[in-house]
Amino acid sequence: MDGPDAEATRLARARLPEGLRSETLAVRTALAPSQHGENSEGLFLTSAFVQPNAETSARRFAEMEDFTYARTSNPTVRSLEQRLAAMEGAEGCVATSTGMSAILLLIMGLLKAGDHVICSRSVFGSTLNLFAKEFGKFGVETSFVSQTDIDQWRAALRPTTKLLFAETPTNPLTEVCDIRALADLAHEAGALLTVDNTFCSPALQRPLALGADLVTHAGTKYLDGQGRVMAGALCGANRLVVDVFGPTLRTAGMTLAPFNAWVVLKGLETLTLRMKAQSEATLHVARWLQARPAVARVHYPALPSHPQHALAMAQQSGHGGAVLSFELRADSPEAARAAAFHVIDSTRVLSIATNLGDTKSLITHPATTSHGRLTEAQRQASGIGQGLVRLAVGLEHVDDITDDLQRGLSTLA
Numbered sequence: 035m036d037g038p039d040a041e042a043t044r045l046a047r048a049r050l051p052e053g054l055r056s057e058t059l060a061v062r063t064a065l066a067p068s069q070h071g072e073n074s075e076g077l078f079l080t081s082a083f084v085q086p087n088a089e090t091s092a093r094r095f096a097e098m099e100d101f102t103y104a105r106t107s108n109p110t111v112r113s114l115e116q117r118l119a120a121m122e123g124a125e126g127c128v129a130t131s132t133g134m135s136a137i138l139l140l141i142m143g144l145l146k147a148g149d150h151v152i153c154s155r156s157v158f159g160s161t162l163n164l165f166a167k168e169f170g171k172f173g174v175e176t177s178f179v180s181q182t183d184i185d186q187w188r189a190a191l192r193p194t195t196k197l198l199f200a201e202t203p204t205n206p207l208t209e210v211c212d213i214r215a216l217a218d219l220a221h222e223a224g225a226l227l228t229v230d231n232t233f234c235s236p237a238l239q240r241p242l243a244l245g246a247d248l249v250t251h252a253g254t255k256y257l258d259g260q261g262r263v264m265a266g267a268l269c270g271a272n273r274l275v276v277d278v279f280g281p282t283l284r285t286a287g288m289t290l291a292p293f294n295a296w297v298v299l300k301g302l303e304t305l306t307l308r309m310k311a312q313s314e315a316t317l318h319v320a321r322w323l324q325a326r327p328a329v330a331r332v333h334y335p336a337l338p339s340h341p342q343h344a345l346a347m348a349q350q351s352g353h354g355g356a357v358l359s360f361e362l363r364a365d366s367p368e369a370a371r372a373a374a375f376h377v378i379d380s381t382r383v384l385s386i387a388t389n390l391g392d393t394k395s396l397i398t399h400p401a402t403t404s405h406g407r408l409t410e411a412q413r414q415a416s417g418i419g420q421g422l423v424r425l426a427v428g429l430e431h432v433d434d435i436t437d438d439l440q441r442g443l444s445t446l447a
């Protein structure tokens with residue numbers, strides 16, 4: 035069937051009925067297929083788009099509609115943006131080249147010299163540096179406060195505060211902050227709340243529904259989910275996404291490559307399945323670790339021993355996520371580091387790698403990797419001891435993961 039009927043069917047199929055659930059939106063939301071009717075979304079590897087005539091070209095450039103040049107937008111990237119927005123319950127989304135470039139876009143689009151930011155001191159290391167160092171030099175001031183003590187956030191407010199930035203749960207201690215309480219605080223002060231939702235993803239946590247104004251993602255982690263590509267995204271209301279961040283991205287060029295967008299687009303189709311399976315496996319490993327004599331403490335939000343357990347369960351759909359950390363018993367920092375290295379080096383299945391959100395389980399020593407550049411005093415203050423080991427649980431059989439940990443735990447000196 036060719037011609038106008040085929041065209042009408044193609045477009046009608048792309049208009050989904052109202053009220054679909056998140057799992058369905060994750061599989062179905064995208065631009066309409068091309069005239070070829072491909073069932074899996076197309077990958078458009080093109081930097082420019084041919085215009086039908088000069089007048090249409092002029093209009094598209096003036097109104098920023100349709101496709102003109104791929105720094106501005108590309109159909110594969112647009113499909114990813116629509117799908118992720120639907121899953122986050124956001125009006126709009128803009129995809130970026132990495133998780134960090136999403137935060138770069140947030141700051142460049144929203145803030146100017148003299149503006150003030152309040153940020154948890156437990157956020158991702160590069161996020162800390164971007165606020166404190168890179169934007170400090172342009173006159174954007176940032177106060178760093180406790181992840182969990184809302185009074186510190188309130189006390190840090192100034193008349194110039196424009197943005198509160200949170201990430202929950204945090205890496206590697208899985209501390210949880212109260213998104214709704216922070217949103218209320220931000221709005222009373224006339225500021226916006228942005229939440230980095232990388233660790234839970236929209237499969238477990240939807241910050242916008244809890245009052246946050248914006249969500250950022252490292253799509254590199256669970257959205258891709260198989261450790262293949264770098265990607266990022268910023269989701270929120272169109273008055274911010276379309277009117278503020280779109281123009282900044284088009285000018286500054288943190289654009290996501292179409293191939294990476296396509297990989298993440300397909301990753302979203304299995305996101306909910308993976309997050310639930312990996313989260314259940316992580317709870318199993320956390321309970322198992324808690325019962326090992328060599329383990330002093332396990333940090334994981336789904337354990338009742340976690341200080342914000344009830345809040346985490348309410349905020350994260352009853353799941354803990356797929357990252358945990360544990361502390362080994364030792365008499366000194368030197369002995370603690372030796373024990374941690376022994377457990378890590380005794381694994382034969384897990385990957386020794388400082389990443390997360392992969393189907394392959396990853397094990398790492400935060401004190402000498404992600405937090406290696408802190409001084410020992412800063413590390414002590416943030417609770418990252420030499421005996422701490424972080425595990426990002428993947429999709430291997432859970433007994434193979436615990437067997438792999440047991441190799442080192444049962445042979446400690």
Ligand SMILES: *Cc1c(COP(=O)(O)O)cnc(C)c1O
Pocket residue numbers: 132133134135158161201230232233251252253254255264265266
């Ligand atoms: C990895 C990560 C980032 C940065 O993402 P990249 O894609 O590596 O730039 C930001 N926030 C969190 C919580 C992350 O885990």
